[in-house]
Amino acid sequence: MRDVAVIGVGMQKWGELWEKSTRDIFVESALLAMDDAGVDSLDAMYVGSMTPGLFTSQEHLGSIMADYLGQKNIPSTRVESACASGGLAFRLAYMEVACGMHDVVLAGGVEKMTDIGGGDATHALAAAADMRWEGMHGVTFPGLYAMMAVAHMAKYGTTREQLAHVAVKNHHNGSMNPRAQFPMEITVEGVINSVKVADPLNILDCSPITDGAAAAILVPADMVKKFKKPGVKIIGSGHATDTIALHDREDLTTLAAVAASAEQAYKMSGKDVKDIDFAEVHDCFTIAEIIVSESLGIFERGKGGPAAEAGETSLEGRIPINPSGGLKSKGHPVGATGLAQIAEITEQLRGEAGPRQVKNARVALAQNMGGSGGSSVVHILEVM
Amino acid sequence: MVVGIIGYGAHIPRRRIKVEEIAKVWGADAPSFKKGLELFQKSVPALDEDTITLSVEAARNALARAEIDPKDIGALYVGSESHPYAVKPSGATVAEAIGATPDCHCADFEFACKAGSEGMFVVYGLVKAGLIKYGMGIGADTSQGAPGDALEYSAAAGAAAFIMGADNDRMIATIDETFSFMTDTPDFWRREHQFYPSHGGRFTGEPAYFRTVTGAVKGILEKSNLKPSDFKYVVFHQPNGKFPKRAAKLLGFSFEQIDVGRLVPWLGNTYSGSSPIGLTAVLDVAKPGDRILMCSYGSGAGSDAFVFTVCERVRKARDLAPKTRWLLDENVNFVEYGEYAKMRRKIRLAEK
Numbered sequence: 001m002r003d004v005a006v007i008g009v010g011m012q013k014w015g016e017l018w019e020k021s022t023r024d025i026f027v028e029s030a031l032l033a034m035d036d037a038g039v040d041s042l043d044a045m046y047v048g049s050m051t052p053g054l055f056t057s058q059e060h061l062g063s064i065m066a067d068y069l070g071q072k073n074i075p076s077t078r079v080e081s082a083c084a085s086g087g088l089a090f091r092l093a094y095m096e097v098a099c100g101m102h103d104v105v106l107a108g109g110v111e112k113m114t115d116i117g118g119g120d121a122t123h124a125l126a127a128a129a130d131m132r133w134e135g136m137h138g139v140t141f142p143g144l145y146a147m148m149a150v151a152h153m154a155k156y157g158t159t160r161e162q163l164a165h166v167a168v169k170n171h172h173n174g175s176m177n178p179r180a181q182f183p184m185e186i187t188v189e190g191v192i193n194s195v196k197v198a199d200p201l202n203i204l205d206c207s208p209i210t211d212g213a214a215a216a217i218l219v220p221a222d223m224v225k226k227f228k229k230p231g232v233k234i235i236g237s238g239h240a241t242d243t244i245a246l247h248d249r250e251d252l253t254t255l256a257a258v259a260a261s262a263e264q265a266y267k268m269s270g271k272d273v274k275d276i277d278f279a280e281v282h283d284c285f286t287i288a289e290i291i292v293s294e295s296l297g298i299f300e301r302g303k304g305g306p307a308a309e310a311g312e313t314s315l316e317g318r319i320p321i322n323p324s325g326g327l328k329s330k331g332h333p334v335g336a337t338g339l340a341q342i343a344e345i346t347e348q349l350r351g352e353a354g355p356r357q358v359k360n361a362r363v364a365l366a367q368n369m370g371g372s373g374g375s376s377v378v379h380i381l382e383v384m
Numbered sequence: 385m386v387v388g389i390i391g392y393g394a395h396i397p398r399r400r401i402k403v404e405e406i407a408k409v410w411g412a413d414a415p416s417f418k419k420g421l422e423l424f425q426k427s428v429p430a431l432d433e434d435t436i437t438l439s440v441e442a443a444r445n446a447l448a449r450a451e452i453d454p455k456d457i458g459a460l461y462v463g464s465e466s467h468p469y470a471v472k473p474s475g476a477t478v479a480e481a482i483g484a485t486p487d488c489h490c491a492d493f494e495f496a497c498k499a500g501s502e503g504m505f506v507v508y509g510l511v512k513a514g515l516i517k518y519g520m521g522i523g524a525d526t527s528q529g530a531p532g533d534a535l536e537y538s539a540a541a542g543a544a545a546f547i548m549g550a551d552n553d554r555m556i557a558t559i560d561e562t563f564s565f566m567t568d569t570p571d572f573w574r575r576e577h578q579f580y581p582s583h584g585g586r587f588t589g590e591p592a593y594f595r596t597v598t599g600a601v602k603g604i605l606e607k608s609n610l611k612p613s614d615f616k617y618v619v620f621h622q623p624n625g626k627f628p629k630r631a632a633k634l635l636g637f638s639f640e641q642i643d644v645g646r647l648v649p650w651l652g653n654t655y656s657g658s659s660p661i662g663l664t665a666v667l668d669v670a671k672p673g674d675r676i677l678m679c680s681y682g683s684g685a686g687s688d689a690f691v692f693t694v695c696e697r698v699r700k701a702r703d704l705a706p707k708t709r710w711l712l713d714e715n716v717n718f719v720e721y722g723e724y725a726k727m728r729r730k731i732r733l734a735e736k
Binding site for chain 2: 016018019114117118195196
């Protein structure tokens with residue numbers, strides 16, 4: 001396998017992009033990535049998108065996005081793994097370049113979630129859960145993560161305040177990210193007093209409904225010097241699955257797919273969790289960031305909450321988590337999230353992150369989750 | 385020729401239901417409606433109240449203030465999205481009830497929540513053109529919100545009627561400028577034969593209400609060469625308590641300017657009656673010389689904006705009929721959800 005590097009990333013401001021369609025949003029980000037890399041043609045592309053059919057009635061995104069990007073006739077593949085669709089698109093692009101089949105491959109992700117009402121969007125997202133045993137019985141994603149939160153609180157004594165600290169920290173980081181959907185600062189009291197969604201999770205524990213896209217350009221590492229920006233090398237890639245249904249798991253307080261995908265990525269990269277300078281992880285709910293930080297091995301089980309409260313995951317902390325603002329503040333257009341993590345890591349490792357720059361960062365980890373942990377994709381990237 | 389309001393009147397049903405009472409039934413979070421949307425309670429029409437009866441009451445109050453012979457009303461328009469009949473004009477019954485028939489032009493208007501201001505605009509134009517002596521524009525609704533839907537917490541009932549004329553000695557407020565802003569923006573709709581409306585959720589906010597209201601207000605300010613500080617009072621369409629506050633902030637108006645006409649927290653959204661009833665509450669307290677800006681909003685989507693200047697006669701006229709704040713605050717009768725469901729015909733009765 002060849003070494004592979006990211007040589008360009010792109011992402012527009014996320015939000016409720018009423019005036020734009022799925023293809024507009026995708027093409028905008030993809031063109032930003034191509035401009036960043038200085039390429040005007042691609043050998044192949046992957047499009048991560050969870051459920052454009054339910055959100056906008058449009059399927060067959062691989063072809064339509066290649067066409068509208070001006071890359072008609074190249075191989076282009078839509079990738080789906082629920083909210084990990086973007087991370088998986090990136091992994092497949094990585095594999096395609098690594099195996100030597102193509103040299104310049106775009107990995108993009110997109111979701112247009114606001115063309116339908118909140119109820120329909122909740123239904124569409126519930127398709128990432130086990131529809132037969134969960135969704136059809138009325139469980140929504142906030143409900144599933146709320147059950148994980150209740151279990152985590154019962155087993156480890158994780159507190160309501162600790163959950164709130166995750167949201168407060170991510171909004172603080174997001175306030176320095178010009179592309180974040182909700183770049184406002186919030187307070188612990190504000191989170192605790194915000195509207196209840198699914199006990200113990202309140203509205204400010206939840207990532208929002210977002211329109212957005214993000215993209216990255218991957219090339220063989222030995223071609224990097226032909227491009228205008230420094231490359232960021234992909235040194236580890238992992239992908240694992242777990243039961244989709246929560247009730248089929250022995251333990252609700254950990255995420256086996258996250259641990260397994262991280263294990264693969266650590267092994268492949270030759271790095272240990274201690275080598276990671278910062279991480280972008282899937283904080284679709286505040287409890288998710290806490291459990292993921294434990295399942296990645298960053299903290300011992302049950303210590304994720306206290307670590308968040310103690311500021312260990314803040315920008316100035318021992319290991320910054322979600323310097324971008326995370327899904328919570330930056331937004332969560334499900335299929336695009338995995339690529340937005342890659343975009344953040346690339347810019348951070350190139351030293352381009354401005355006021356939210358993590359100092360002296362050389363190695364970073366991205367973790368993108370599908371559903372309530374039914375799939376997880378982890379990548380480790382390093383400065384070249 | 386200076387044309388303006390020579391009579392105005394409102395009517396609000398006596399019954400109210402509290403947000404907590406609705407939330408209790410649906411297991412919803414009442415504080416989020418009270419805090420998030422500033423909705424506390426809404427008016428509920430009784431079984432024998434509909435858009436026609438509410439319009440008649442408001443029209444009679446307007447006539448009492450105008451002190452004119454109803455025979456001189458040459459046009460009468462009722463704007464509503466809850467006309468009791470799909471085919472048969474509400475306006476004809478209202479005109480008959482107040483004694484304005486038979487030499488009267490009449491039509492029913494519909495443009496979601498701005499149908500009331502449309503009637504006001506059209507009769508203003510007809511008077512200005514010299515085609516009629518007086519004209520009456522009414523906005524009235526017994527609006528519908530599907531049970532359990534967010535709209536159920538706001539959909540209320542009420543009416544306001546305005547008589548436009550050019551008599552200097554009767555002038556309550558002159559109309560100094562008008563401006564309308566309209567685009568094809570599908571944020572809220574109800575198809576024929578459907579009982580409850582559908583809406584685009586958050587799409588009803590930024591790209592619909594705020595874009596349209598700010599467009600209309602900026603347009604009328606530019607056209608009239610006025611600025612926000614030139615107005616004593618401002619009345620926006622008020623689907624909830626928060627939207628008019630945010631619109632005011634976006635446009636540079638203070639809370640004090642919108643406070644008097646912002647009735648929605650205690651009244652609910654009376655749809656076609658919303659900004660017109662707000663205007664009646666302002667006229668009840670305004671002083672001669674005060675300048676008022678009103679901007680309606682109707683989904684679909686459009687706004688009609690008006691600049692008024694209050695005249696001396698307001699001091700006498702306002703006492704000739706019940707004031708709006710009295711209608712809103714006094715003699716109120718709170719109902720429980722069961723009674724509300726009966727009165728709003730949400731209970732399926734035995735078929736005969």
